[in-house]
Amino acid sequence: MKICIYGSGAMGSYIAAHLVRGAQSEVSVVARGGTLAAIQANGLRVITDEEEFTVPVRAVADPAELGVQDVVIITLKMHHVDEVLDQIRHLIGPDTAIIPPIAALPYYFLSGLTGPFRDQRLPRIDPTGRQRAVMPPEQVLGCPYWIGVHAHAPGVTRRDGKQAMMPLGELTGQRSDRVEKLSAILEAAGIEAPISDNIHGDVWVKFANSMCWNPVAILTMARLGEIGSSDGAGEVVHAMLEESDAIGRALGVEITVSPRDRLNRTLRGTHHKMSMLQDFERGRPNELELLHSSLLSITRLTGVKAPTLKTVYALARLRVAIAESK
Structure with missing residues (x-):
């Protein structure tokens, strides 16, 4: 499975480093500036209370170099997502699973939600509709990051506390082959990834x-x-x-x-x-x-x-x- 982490801040670096160490997928990172140079030179380093480790990873500035992925995990701050949608397009094919960030309410939230507002749009959150167009809700996997991390230096991430969990689920609430595969890969990498029906x-x-x-x-x-x-x-x-x-x-x-x-x-x-x-x-x-x-x-x-x-x-x-x- 080809997995691209779009964003090389603390969260993206933590997830990418664990996936590389888990050796169950082909991992790449989209980064920029000094962080890109640091990762290319020194790899990704993770520090926790239990251990420290460093892994090499393919890091690029231009996602077009990577081509279509099986999974794209976007770990940018939400206010930066609109700026890079044209670049993200290079990674997404019709079968690509996409995990957008969640700090604010995501544009897709009402898609598949049982209730009075099912499938309605939230224009204040995605006013131009570009996020929905580039990242169609039917390709989205919901995934909140329950990992407390901070950047120690470019390419170096420190985890605060012991929890590292990424619940996964289809917006339909159904289990799918792609969710089961990604959950297994994350679990093998040392990140809890329970499959959620809610x-x-x-x-x-x-x-x-x-x-x-x-x-x-x-x-x-x-x-x-x-x-x-x-x-x-x-x-x-x-x-x-x-x-x-x-x-x-x-x-x-x-x-x-x-x-x-x-x-x-x-x-x-x-x-x-x-x-x-x-x-x-x-x-x-x-x-x-x-x-x-x-x-x-x-x-x-x-x-x-x-x-x-x-x-x-x-x-x-x-x-x-x-x-x-x-």
Whole structure:
């Protein structure tokens, strides 16, 4: 199986390195700039509490060099996806399985979802329809990344905590040959990849986690453990998670894990810093506006009020706007 990881940040590097070490597939990475040069010279290095390892991998700047793939895993930040759709086209054939990123609500989310809004489009999230055209929902596999990582240096990734899981599923909820093959390859590589028959629920939980934790991290400049141990900040996140689940249920999403359990699970990554906070501290573009657009789209669609979410986003957007104006 030919697998291309499009994006060489912490997440992409972690997944690619494990797939190479697993030796069950032909792996390539699309990268750029100094990161591309570092990977070509030194390979990919992963550091965890248990081990360190380095592997060589084919890394290119131009995906046209790679040709059509069996699987394309896109690990870019969501606000960069539109910029590279013309390049991604080179990797995608009619049978290519595609895993887009999920930090905000993905464009395909209502496809195959049982409920009152089944197969509707979310124009605020994919206003031009280009993502849907290049990455048709019928070729998409839902896959939230439950891996806390950060870039230690170009081509060097550090995992925070012990969890490394990528649940996989068809948007139809059915098992398929491609899901079973990819799950087996990821498992052999050391990444848990359970096959889900409720992938919309899994994607929703990941999206809600991102939607609730990231703006609080930006406002507080705190790691997860600091938020959890503070007087009240963790309860604000809990209230946001409850509101997000009310929206999800109105959409028809089956949510099987309670907000309290998810809160406690996330807080196990005591030293982890949310990716949006990492970007904010470095002055990089972040996904706050995409998350806000997602929030507006689904509250207007469902009629759910979500006052805590909207209040926190008003404050976080102001903080980002002031920082960007300096």
